[in-house]
Ligand SMILES: Nc1ncnc2c1ncn2[C@@H]1O[C@H](COP(=O)(O)OP(=O)(O)O)[C@@H](O)[C@H]1O
């Protein structure tokens with residue numbers, strides 16, 4: 052009892068999850084996802100073979116078209132047009148959105164101005180305005196970038212803002228009681244606490260950005276991957292049209308997956324309750 | 325056992341209380357214009373002793389502790405530590421939170437080292453210090469765990485280790501054991517008394533449990549219902565020289581619990 056190094060004898064208390072459980076559960080979610088993909092493709096194949104409509108080819112035909120277009124360089128040419136504005140737009144959406152959201156959440160001085168504007172952009176049918184961008188920027192890459200940013204940035208900014216606002220008052224009081232500097236409080240308490248919401252916003256924002264580039268290319272500047280979709284539809288090559296859609300979906304999925312692993316790396320989300 | 329009036333100078337008399345390290349003078353708090361949470365609260369906290377703040381819920385215990393911690397500015401009155409008026413949180417005081425306030429994304433080690441990190445202590449040194457207090461509160465072996473992997477009792481041990489790690493003279497604890505079950509609470513109370521035999525700390529301990537106050541405290545300050553003030557100071561003077569679990573069987577312990585209940589009863593009715 053009087054051993055000075057362990058005055059409080061360690062007493063019971065359940066220790067929940069172990070490492071093994073965590074990794075086995077993530078493996079099983081991976082299997083479930085695979086199963087879900089297989090099921091979706093199976094259904095697609097089935098429905099496609101029934102030939103309800105020529106405009107709905109089976110999955111296998113789309114896959115064949117996909118490899119064909121990869122080999123022929125059609126994808127390469129389209130993505131050479133789409134990727135530069137997409138990357139610039141994503142960069143602005145991510146960096147700008149997080150910066151604005153975090154800054155407004157922390158400073159709270161411009162809150163009254165930014166928040167309603169962001170909410171309007173988030174809820175308005177922005178795709179209806181996209182054709183109007185032509186009048187401002189013409190049919191060049193700037194229209195695409197603006198379309199991406201309009202669709203993506205408000206989501207990122209609003210969620211980042213909400214994440215910052217949702218920091219537990221109790222953790223803030225704790226930080227203050229230990230005389231934590233403002234910078235350390237932001238670095239060690241507020242940002243890690245908001246990270247989940249920020250990344251949720253980033254996922255939404257990135258999805259919005261992909262919708263933005265496709266909409267811009269469908270509605271204003273017939274180039275890139277949007278044009279690939281429109282062109283193949285106009286010549287009734289629906290297998291190729293769907294292959295082009297699948298390619299952009301795959302790119303979006305890969306981007307979101309990369310972000311997920313970045314999040315886990317940075318903030319060990321798997322360890323949270 | 326002795327019962328003194330609310331007059332702090334009288335309470336400090338008779339040489340039984342050590343020199344107060346912390347003085348609360350005529351503190352009043354008005355929340356958002358209308359709620360008077362405290363009105364004319366006076367308290368002397370003797371150095372090296374445990375003072376319990378006891379009172380019905382809503383009487384202003386947390387408010388008073390926050391003021392002592394420097395997290396809340398009183399509308400009137402003052403708090404001094406070693407004769408100097410406090411201006412916000414200071415290195416002489418460390419808080420233990422009712423809801424633990426642990427960072428869910430940080431390990432026990434990082435949580436316990438948090439206060440030292442905020443003070444700019446280098447990594448190696450702060451981790452050594454944190455490890456020392458982790459062992460002392462009985463959490464040895466759990467330093468790499470995350471809060472959600474621990475029971476409530478263990479989480480509060482981490483919260484206590486974090487407060488001990490910054491080596492403040494005064495520990496401020498706000499109903500620290502109220503979020504754990506009864507058996508665990510008793511164990512934590514006993515372990516706290518054992519720990520205080522090693523660590524020479526002044527403790528202000530908020531509780532709504534009469535038993536807890538009498539069991540732990542050298543001095544019990546009873547707060548009256550809102551607007552709260554210190555209505556009565558009681559010094560249990562129980563024999564704590566022996567085993568910590570013997571205290572609950574002392575006749576004077578049982579008597580005192582009854583006596584305090586009698587004087588608190590009319591607040592509840
Ligand atoms: N931030 C606040 N704003 C307004 N009223 C508050 C606030 N915090 C506490 N109060 C009120 O002040 C009184 C005392 O609260 P508190 O100090 O938390 O009591 P206790 O800890 O003794 O239960 C209560 O009536 C409570 O409703």
Ligand SMILES: [Mg+2]
Nearest residue numbers: 385386387499
């Ligand atoms: Mg309280």
